[in-house]
Amino acid sequence: MKQLEQKILEEGIVLNENVLKVDSFLNHQVDPQLMFSMGQAFAAFFEGKGITKVITLESSGIAPAVMTALQMNVPLLFARKRKSLTLKDDLYTEKIYSFTKQEESEVTVSRKFLEAKDRVLIIDDFLANGDAALGLARIAEQAGASVAGIGIVIEKAFQPGRNKLIELGYLVHSLARVASLTGGKVTFAPDLSGADSSN
Amino acid sequence: MKQLEQKILEEGIVLNENVLKVDSFLNHQVDPQLMFSMGQAFAAFFEGKGITKVITLESSGIAPAVMTALQMNVPLLFARKRKSLTLKDDLYTEKIYSFTKQEESEVTVSRKFLEAKDRVLIIDDFLANGDAALGLARIAEQAGASVAGIGIVIEKAFQPGRNKLIELGYLVHSLARVASLTGGKVTFAPDLSGADSSN
Numbered sequence: 520m521k522q523l524e525q526k527i528l529e530e531g532i533v534l535n536e537n538v539l540k541v542d543s544f545l546n547h548q549v550d551p552q553l554m555f556s557m558g559q560a561f562a563a564f565f566e567g568k569g570i571t572k573v574i575t576l577e578s579s580g581i582a583p584a585v586m587t588a589l590q591m592n593v594p595l596l597f598a599r600k601r602k603s604l605t606l607k608d609d610l611y612t613e614k615i616y617s618f619t620k621q622e623e624s625e626v627t628v629s630r631k632f633l634e635a636k637d638r639v640l641i642i643d644d645f646l647a648n649g650d651a652a653l654g655l656a657r658i659a660e661q662a663g664a665s666v667a668g669i670g671i672v673i674e675k676a677f678q679p680g681r682n683k684l685i686e687l688g689y690l691v692h693s694l695a696r697v698a699s700l701t702g703g704k705v706t707f708a709p710d711l712s713g714a715d716s717s718n
Numbered sequence: 719m720k721q722l723e724q725k726i727l728e729e730g731i732v733l734n735e736n737v738l739k740v741d742s743f744l745n746h747q748v749d750p751q752l753m754f755s756m757g758q759a760f761a762a763f764f765e766g767k768g769i770t771k772v773i774t775l776e777s778s779g780i781a782p783a784v785m786t787a788l789q790m791n792v793p794l795l796f797a798r799k800r801k802s803l804t805l806k807d808d809l810y811t812e813k814i815y816s817f818t819k820q821e822e823s824e825v826t827v828s829r830k831f832l833e834a835k836d837r838v839l840i841i842d843d844f845l846a847n848g849d850a851a852l853g854l855a856r857i858a859e860q861a862g863a864s865v866a867g868i869g870i871v872i873e874k875a876f877q878p879g880r881n882k883l884i885e886l887g888y889l890v891h892s893l894a895r896v897a898s899l900t901g902g903k904v905t906f907a908p909d910l911s912g913a914d915s916s917n
Contacts, residue, residue: 542828543831544793547795547796547798547827547828547831548793548794548795548828548831549780549784549787549793549794549795549796550793551784551785551787551788551791551792551793551794552788552791554784554788555788577776577777578776578777578780578796578798581748581777581780581781581784582780582781582784582794585748585750585753585780585781585784585785586750586784588748588750589750589751589753589754592750592751593750594743594747594748594749594750595747595748595750595781596746596747596748597746597748597777599746599777628746629741629746629747631742632742632746632747
């Protein structure tokens with residue numbers, strides 16, 4: 520998605536060879552028009568896959584995921600990273616290791632919002648080692664639901680996440696694929712989807 | 719906002735006299751079309767207030783807030799509840815007590831995304847004691863920014879939040895005002911804004 524690559528080049532901050540900071544438009548400050556365009560791009564790519572629900576992980580996944588769900592006219596479900604007073608029983612739970620935060624957290628989804636007949640689209644802001652996406656996939660599979668696809672805003676193509684997900688048979692689509700952050704510079708990897716008309 | 723009141727009547731679960739659970743459409747599963755309509759309602763109410771930025775608190779505020787920011791064509795900024803590896807320096811910080819979680823958390827906003835010239839609209843999912851909205855207002859004011867308004871999805875009108883905010887001079891607009899949860903039943907308080915054309 521050229522609009523996203525352009526934004527990354529303009530505003531992304533390369534902290535080191537592994538970390539790209541995009542907190543001016545994605546995961547702290549959020550550009551809502553860009554999120555809307557991302558939602559259109561994901562909806563276009565995953566059209567016809569029979570998706571009944573979009574799933575993401577709080578908090579950075581919510582903005583792109585709600586726009587995707589809006590375009591697809593299905594509910595969004597965001598997994599929570601810990602339990603709260605009003606949300607404690609009957610949960611699907613998985614442990615997810617966060618590359619960015621370098622810590623493990625428990626993510627939970629209420630059982631009543633996932634059914635065996637659901638076909639879910641997982642949306643997340645980053646794909647690095649694939650742990651968040653895999654955790655959400657395992658949660659869907661705990662419910663007997665099928666994972667129709669995984670949509671990623673920014674894939675770090677130099678990390679093993681995509682291959683791990685592909686080998687497990689998941690359909691993965693990333694809006695931007697970062698090939699390298701070496702030398703403080705962002706370079707992009709080719710888009711892998713002929714179907715992404717926005718690219 | 720009649721559409722929201724109807725949704726609360728249909729899907730809201732009264733846990734006790736103080737707690738209304740709306741996790742089927744707002745703070746776990748999310749109805750994106752309803753969020754879009756809420757964004758329209760907030761944008762209509764706060765039109766002409768010179769708003770330059772929408773601010774909310776992760777995670778439940780993000781979906782309605784990003785739709786509001788979309789309609790107003792301004793950025794969204796979501797305050798984080800704790801520090802992460804890629805977001806640690808130069809923060810505005812306030813402590814906020816969560817009525818729902820019955821715990822205090824530290825919320826942070828990066829200094830670089832708030833300026834003295836900003837006029838912010840605070841959006842939150844619930845108004846109970848007003849602590850979250852006040853914490854966000856104090857963060858805006860730390861930056862020298864002005865608070866142009868506070869938009870609430872569901873106000874618990876039997877709790878003191880609204881009066882506290884009004885007494886401090888803030889403009890408050892709630893899309894639904896719950897008068898009581900007594901007897902397991904939701905009753906609504908009158909809309910207080912002549913300007914809310916959706917109601």
